[in-house]
Amino acid sequence: KIEGIIFDLDGVIVDTAVYHFRAWKKLADEMGFSFTEDDNERLKGVSRMESLRILLEIGNKEVSEEEKKMLAEKKNKIYVESISGMGKEEILPGVMNFIQELKEEKIPFSLGSASKNAPLILKNIGLYHSFDAVVDGNDVAKAKPAPQVFLLGAEKLQVNPEGCIVFEDAQSGIEAAKAAGMFAVAVGEQAKLKGADYYITSMEHLTLADLKKAAVH
Ligand code: B16
Ligand code: MG
Secondary structure (H helix, E strand, C coil): CCCCEEEEEEEEEECCHHHHHHHHHHHHHHHHCCCCHHHHHHHCCCCHHHHHHHHHHHHCCCHHHHHHHHHHHHHHHHHHHHHHHHHHHHHCCCCHHHHHHHHHCCCCCEEEEECHHHHHHHCCCHHHHHHCEEEECCCCCCCCCCCHHHHHHHHCCCHHHHHEEEEEEEEEHHHHHCCCCEEEEECCHHHHHHCCEEECCCCCCCCCCHHHHHHHH
C-alpha cells in the first residue's frame, strides 16, 4: 500500500539543475577550467559544499577553507538571483496533475530536497502550502546518499518508510531512498540512474494507477 510520497525538488518538480549548472560554470570559467553538463551530473542531489568539492576536484584546484566558503557563497548568490524570477510556469509537466490525484486519494506527500533554497523555490512556484511536509538542506546534517532526508520526511508524514515512494532524478537520491527502505522511482534517463525500482522519463503522463501497479511487485 502506498502510504506517502516524497518528491525531490530539483529535476522532479522544477528544472533548477540548469540554474545550478550555469552558476557553477560561471565559477569554473572564472577559475579558468571547463565544466560540462556531464560533469554537472555528479552535482545533482549533492549538497552545496560537496558540489564545490567535486567542482574543485574537476578543475584540479586546491583552495583554502576560507576561499571555499567564499566560493560557495558566490555561487549561491548567482543561483538565488537566477531563481528569483521563477513562477508557476516552471513546474514540470505532469506534476500538477499527479499532485491533484494524490489529494483526491488523500495520499500525503512531502518534499525531500538537499537544497537550502527549497522553501524559497516552493514559494516562488506557489506550491509551498500544497505539501504536507517539507524537508530540505536546512533540516538534515547528512546529505544524500544518506537516507536521513527521506526518513525525516516519512516521520513528518507519520507513515512507515516501507510505505513511501520517492521520486528522484539523481543517483545520490536514489541511493538515499533505497537506504531508507523506500520504493525509488527514477525520473530521467535510465542509463544514468542505477538501482531504482521503477523508471519514468518525466512526471508527464504518470498516473497513480500506473504507480500502484508498479509498486505492488
Ligand atoms: P542549494 P535536490 C539539490 O536539490 C540539487 O540537485 C543540487 O544540485 C544542489 O547542489 C543541492 O540541492 C543544494 O542546493 O545550494 O540550493 O542548497 O535535487 O535535492 O532537490
Ligand atoms: Mg534532484
